[in-house]
Amino acid sequence: MTRMLLSRETLGYGATAVLTGVSFALAPGERVVLLGRSGAGKSTLLNAVYGRLAAQGKRVALVPQDHALVPQLSVLRNALMGRLDDHGALYNLTNLIRPRQADRAGVLAILQDLGLAPEIDRAVEALSGGQKQRTALARAFWRGGEVLVADEPVSAVDETQGAALLARIAARFDRSVVALHDVGQALGFATRLVGLRGGAVAFDAAPEQVAPAEIEALYA
Ligand SMILES: Nc1ncnc2c1ncn2[C@@H]1O[C@H](COP(=O)(O)OP(=O)(O)OP(=O)(O)O)[C@@H](O)[C@H]1O
Numbered sequence: 001m002t003r004m005l006l007s008r009e010t011l012g013y014g015a016t017a018v019l020t021g022v023s024f025a026l027a028p029g030e031r032v033v034l035l036g037r038s039g040a041g042k043s044t045l046l047n048a049v050y051g052r053l054a055a056q057g058k059r060v061a062l063v064p065q066d067h068a069l070v071p072q073l074s075v076l077r078n079a080l081m082g083r084l085d086d087h088g089a090l091y092n093l094t095n096l097i098r099p100r101q102a103d104r105a106g107v108l109a110i111l112q113d114l115g116l117a118p119e120i121d122r123a124v125e126a127l128s129g130g131q132k133q134r135t136a137l138a139r140a141f142w143r144g145g146e147v148l149v150a151d152e153p154v155s156a157v158d159e160t161q162g163a164a165l166l167a168r169i170a171a172r173f174d175r176s177v178v179a180l181h182d183v184g185q186a187l188g189f190a191t192r193l194v195g196l197r198g199g200a201v202a203f204d205a206a207p208e209q210v211a212p213a214e215i216e217a218l219y220a
Contacts, residue, residue: 002027005052011044018044021200026053026147026175033186034179036196037219042179043151045196049177050149059145061173063153067136071125075116075135078124079107082143110141113168115161129156137165141172148173152181163188183215 006024010017018041026032026049034042043065053060061082069078077096080103084092095103104120111117114134119127124135133156140148148169154162162182166189169176180186186193186207193210195202195218202218203210 003056005049005056009048011041011048013044017199019196019199019201022048023201024049024194024204026177028174030175030191031170031189032177032192032194033190034177034194034196035181035183035186035215035218036202040196040218041199042196045194046149046151046177046179053147053149058147059143060147060149061140061143061145063136063140063148063150065151065179067132069124069132069135069139072123074121074123075111075119075127075131075138076104076107076121078135079110079138079142082139082141107138107142110138113141114138114165130158130161133157134165137169141168144172146174148176148178150176150178152179154185155181159185 002025004023004025006022009022010020011022012018022045034045036042050060050062076099080095080099108117108120111120114137116131116134116138119131124132127135133153137153140150150169154165157165159182162185166185169178170189178189190207192205193207194204195210195214197218203214
């Protein structure tokens with residue numbers, strides 16, 4: 001049985017509730033897309049789901065909305081940070097100073113998959129927005145695990161590239177929970193859509209069970 005991650009909970013900040021009555025579970029093979037206008041609570045729900053999965057001991061890869069990259073460091077070194085908690089401090093320190101060949105080769109294969117291989121040794125601060133976003137995805141892919149939690153992970157790339165990246169996500173992670181603002185991309189990727197509106201979950205169902213009008217109402 002799939003364990004509930006959230007059960008009729010209120011999520012928010014301090015005394016301010018953002019979402020109330022939220023229940024959420026994540027079954028094997030599910031790709032959940034969160035939809036809703038800006039400020040609806042997508043990041044809030046993602047953060048709560050991430051926290052609960054981690055508390056259950058699941059290996060979760062995270063792509064935060066602001067990417068949380070170290071600008072002065074190279075794409076390679078930022079990607080390597082996806083596995084910092086697999087190793088001790090000495091390994092991490094020496095690997096950041098002089099990355100081990102096997103780790104470099106592993107990251108390079110991921111960067112090739114993401115069309116970012118030529119940038120491997122460039123500092124992140126010198127990259128375009130889309131390249132930075134793909135670096136954050138590379139760090140998540142290098143981390144790997146059962147679940148990806150990602151906040152607008154393809155917002156800075158064009159539609160075609162975004163669809164290709166979402167296909168890579170689907171291939172690499174058994175389960176994912178992703179906030180997207182492009183409804184077309186969401187429909188192409190999701191096995192389940194969660195719509196947020198008015199401080200609550202407006203729908204949580206397979207895409208074919210959600211009427212276009214219900215999706216439009218999220219943004220009205
Ligand atoms: N750290 C925080 N402290 C207090 N309030 C916050 C914090 N983060 C978000 N909020 C508030 O919570 C509400 C939901 O924000 P959230 O970031 O979850 O929305 P979102 O749907 O992800 O929006 P966007 O699409 O713009 O990223 C907003 O009103 C926001 O101002």
